Amino acid sequence: MGGEPKLPTTSLTLLFIIFFSLSTNARFTPPDNYLIDCGSPQNTILDDGRTFKSDPQSVSFLSTDENIFASSNSVPESESLPLYKTARIFDTESVYKFLVFHPGRHFLRLYFHPLHHPEYNLTTAVFTVKTDDGLVLLHDFSASQNSDCLFKEYLINVTSDDFSLIFSPLKKSFAFVNAIEFVSAPNELVPDSATTISPPGMFTGVSAYDLQVVHRVNVGGPTVTPKNDTLSRTWMSDSRGYMVFPKGEKVVSVDPSVINYPVGGATALIAPDQVYSSAASMADSGVSVPNFNLTWEMNVDPGFNYLIRLHFCDIVSTRLNSLYFNVYVNGLSGVNGLDLSTLTSDLAMAYYKDFVINASTVVKGVIRVQVGPSDLESTTPNAILNGLEVMKMSSSAGSLDGLFSSGSNSRGGSKRLPMTITEATGVAIGVIMLLVLIFSLIRRKNKARGWDEGGNSFTSWFLPINASYCSTFLSSKSKSKNGYSSVLFSKVGLGRSFGFDELRDATKNFDESAVIGVGGFGKVYIGEIEEGKKLAIKRGNPRSSQGMNEFQTEIELLSKLRHRHLVSLIGYCDENNEMILVYEYMANGPLRDHLYGSKPALPSLTWKQRLEISIGAARGLHYLHTGGSSQGIIHRDVKTTNILLDDNFVAKVSDFGLSKTGPALDQTHVSTAVKGSFGYLDPEYFRRQQLTEKSDVYSFGVVLFEILCARPALDPTLPREQVNLAEWAMHKQRKGVIDTIVDPIIAKTISSESLIKYVEAAEKCLAEYGVDRPSMGDVLWNLEFALQLQDASLQLDPLVEDDTCKGKTKMVASEDVKKDEKKNNDSDVSILINDDSGVVMGSPLFSKMEDIEGR
Incomplete structure (x- = not known):
């Protein structure tokens, strides 16, 4: 390390490289x-x-x-x-x-x-x-x-x-x-595609975005001024606080004249010789097996996607194929086993790689780039980085400033409508005038019917549920004692009309100790009404616009949907300028808490319970896709925190704030900005921004492995190759050793036939392309088959499950025991709504739910 590398090339190849290097180092002359x-x-x-x-x-x-x-x-x-x-x-x-x-x-x-x-x-x-x-x-x-x-x-x-x-x-x-x-x-500075980090894949359409260069760093070298850059750029030295662990860094440099540029790859326009001729490599850590990463951190504005360009040039090796290392961005795997020799076919050959990271992966306004050895058994484990650039991508609102950022992933974020400012202003004024006219007419009609006496209706929040709902609003003449129609909302499917005083008493005047969730819409309370019946009460905040679109979507969907495996909307309250929705209470809370992470830990679910819960959730999703509406409904945020369990451990799908109506008969997909939860997100949807029912199928495949392995979909505390559950499980399945990552609590209770059928269903869900994935109906059939195989194995050996459950909580058929469990569960408190705007658990009554996280 540290000296000039020997270049194993023939004379003819060397002459060509020198010629090409000279041609690519010609100074760029800008036309403008x-x-x-x-x-x-x-x-x-x-x-x-x-x-x-x-x-x-x-x-x-x-x-x-x-x-x-x-x-x-x-x-x-x-x-x-x-x-x-x-x-x-x-x-x-x-x-x-x-x-x-x-x-x-x-x-x-x-x-x-x-x-x-x-x-x-x-x-x-x-x-x-x-x-x-x-x-x-x-x-x-x-x-x-x-x-x-x-x-x-x-x-x-x-x-x-x-x-x-x-x-x-x-x-x-x-x-x-x-x-x-x-x-x-040069237009070549911004190619059209880049690698995505999570989910792994390719992002196309980068060239449609406008960019802001936030950081440009010469790693391992001094500051490069415009005088030494072909495009008059400045490259800051990483000695200016970018390197997190300077003692782990060994600076390596060679004469810039030995740097070569491959045909069709990096050029001096991408980065100058001075960047590729210096690098940071791993210093001698003083141990036989260095197991650390070189780490750089850069502050950025949250709410934007970023294009990250990493520059590499192997100036540390003395022979080909001797340097293998991994690349990570914000704790997620970018490249495993990067081998520059294979990519460039020579030493001291410039190479760069582009990554796009979603705004959701930018935590606390920091981007972290790491490189570390992938082969710790090598005689000299090492990793290098020569330069890095971080570029902010314009938002879908056409902005590179935070106030206007939407955090969207939509392609072509910088594309503006071909409309002049005058035309745009005229259209905007016309739309505003039309809205004012419409709402003034509605207000006049409502006032004529006494609707402004004592409170506002849903229309006061500008939440038009749909045309038929609005017509019901305007045509109803029956009023309750508060001046509202007691029949009105039952006609549109919103269920029982609760009085504000009734819900205030149920929550002890909306006491903070009854709060089980807080989001942009407001708060969720546990409430108890007549005869001790418990409800989950979501109280909207009309002064907060955050989360209101998701709130409206949930109203629209739940007012139309009824299914045993979907969380039910019980009723509403529309008095005193309030917007309150009331849901059935799910005594056993989110599925995730019964798999891992709850404090205190909950009793483990048996394998049969997990199968039944999987089947219940699959039935709920199958109903959404096929029976929820004429076009079907895509949930778009399937995960274990959105699968809730009632007092009998019946699974019900919840949180429809991000749901979308499926494509029409003459369409194959719904074009929309990417939303969802990382770790569960369909990679094809992420790449193409084209939503289909198969996006839910992919997410459900992750859920199935989460149920099987009892670990999070993403766990950055694990070794790099294990961070992403979907990738790790598929890797184990391909090797035929999936049984090694099964939750040890249930491992000995699962029949081999049931496990094979279950994993087969999960594996098919995680196919890279949606057309290769099964429908939810097919997934449901496979899961029911897996349950039948498990039941058949228990009939052959009825003691298998009981033997492995000794010392643990077991599910038995006795009705008395079920009643006792229900009684005990009634004393526990759980959460019903995991809102997309995040959940803050502040009440000691709900301490066991404190690990729940929103999107």
């Missing part, structure tokens, strides 16, 4: 090249040779004739120090407009530093920066006087023959900018 030093009285020449035009010479690009400048010589140190010495200030909305001679990818670089001005305090400036086609770059942006010089870099896909950059000050404020670069970039 606008460099402006805002507020500067003269041109500014940087040490890399680039000339930034003075602001007066650039005024032809501006929409304003105002010339308000700021300047100062006391500017913090920076590689681009001269550009921060002056600034232009805008009192009103102002536009820079540039002609585009070569449409395609362009770098947009903005420089900000709040300089002193006698009349304008730039530290108080608040403004928005966006493009002419609606891409928000900065929203309500401000810069602090104590901050360092701020640099923002974007990669924007320009499709027209001009480009406008709009600075919009907040009311009674102003905007400023120190320097602007608008420069053509």
Whole structure:
């Protein structure tokens, strides 16, 4: 390690590589090249040779004739120090407009530093920066006087023959900018596809997104300035706080002249020689088997998807096929057993790999990249990284700023409708006027019927359940003593009408000790009404919009659905501006708590119980897909926390906040943004954003293995290869040793025939492509067959299950025992609703449910 590698190539190959390397290192000449030093009285020449035009010479690009400048010589140190010495200030909305001679990818670089001005305090400036086609770059942006010089870099896909950059000050404020670069970039910088981390697969359509470069790091080397980069980029040294465990890092470098670029792969436009000629490798840890990862952490904005580019070049090996290592992003496996020799066929050959990570995997605003050895039995286990880039992907709302981020995975996030601002404004005004007219008419009719006496109806929350419901609302004339129709909601399937006082008494005035869940919609309470009957009461919060779409979806679906294996909606309350839904109470709570993770631990389920629960959940999903509506319903969030158990351990599917109506007869899928829970998410749905019933089938396959193995779908505390349950179980199944990961509590009670049929059903559910997966009806048939095989084995040997359950809780047929268990269960408290907005368990009464997590 550390020296220049020997390159085992023939003379002819070497000559070709040298020629190709020289050709790829040719400096890129951008067709569009606008460099402006805002507020500067003269041109500014940087040490890399680039000339930034003075602001007066650039005024032809501006929409304003105002010339308000700021300047100062006391500017913090920076590689681009001269550009921060002056600034232009805008009192009103102002536009820079540039002609585009070569449409395609362009770098947009903005420089900000709040300089002193006698009349304008730039530290108080608040403004928005966006493009002419609606891409928000900065929203309500401000810069602090104590901050360092701020640099923002974007990669924007320009499709027209001009480009406008709009600075919009907040009311009674102003905007400023120190320097602007608008420069053509090679289109090859952003390919169309990248590897997804969770679920593993490919993400296509990357080129449709606009990007913001958040971090660009030269790992193991010094800072690379624009002077040494083909595209005038800056690569920060990882010595600036990116490396989490510096003592584990060994810096390796070679002469940049030995770096080669493969045909059709990385080029000097992707990253310069200086990046590929230095690397971080594993230092000698002082133990015989190094078992640690090199780790880099970078702060990012939550709520966005990110494109992560890792750069590799094997400058540590002296021979081919001697370096194998794993790559992880945010604790999830990116590549197992990466072998650069096989990929590049040579040493010192540049290589890069792109990953896309979903916003849901970005925890606490941190992206963590790790590399570690995959072959610990090797004589010299090692791992390397030469460079990394983190790029924020534009949201579906057309934004690169947090306020407008939707966290969506939809492809083409940067694509805007081909509509002018005037047209868009006209359409928006028309829609608003139409809505105002509609709701004013509804309010007038409601008021004429006395509906505003004492409270508001569902329509006051803008929750139109469907057209037939609205007609029922407007046509009903019968009213209760509170001024509401007592028959009204029963007609639309919302069940019993509860009085607000009745539910307040049931929850002891909505006491905090009765809270069993908290989400964006409000809180869920346990309540007890006449004759001790327990209910789960979801009290919506009309002042919170978070979770309201999911709340509405659940109302729509549950008002139409009735099935033994679906959680039932008992009734509602619509008084005193309240929106309250009442559900049946599920005494034994989520299935997950009976498999693992509950505190205190609950009695283990027998294998037969688990089969019956699987069958019940499958029946519920099969009903959704086939009998819930004419088009079927896709649940979209099947997992063990959304399968609830009643006092007899009958499984019922719950939480329909993300559910979607299935495709029409002439369609194959529903196009929609990806939503769900990682670990259960259908990889095909994730890649293509095309939802089908087979997406539920995939999730249910994960649930089946979760039931069998009694472990989470994702467990980052386990060794890397075991983190994802679906991958780990399929790996074991392919090796024919699935029995080694079965929950040891039930392992000896399962007949081999039952296990084979059960695993076969789960395996088919996890097929990569939806067309290869069975329907829920087929899955149900296989599970029932597995139960029959288990029953047959018990008839042959009735003591098998009893012998293995000694010392544990057993399910027996005695009605007396069942009554005793029911009585004991009634004293326990469990949760009914696991809302997608998250669950916070704060009550000591529900301490056993504290590990429940929302999406």
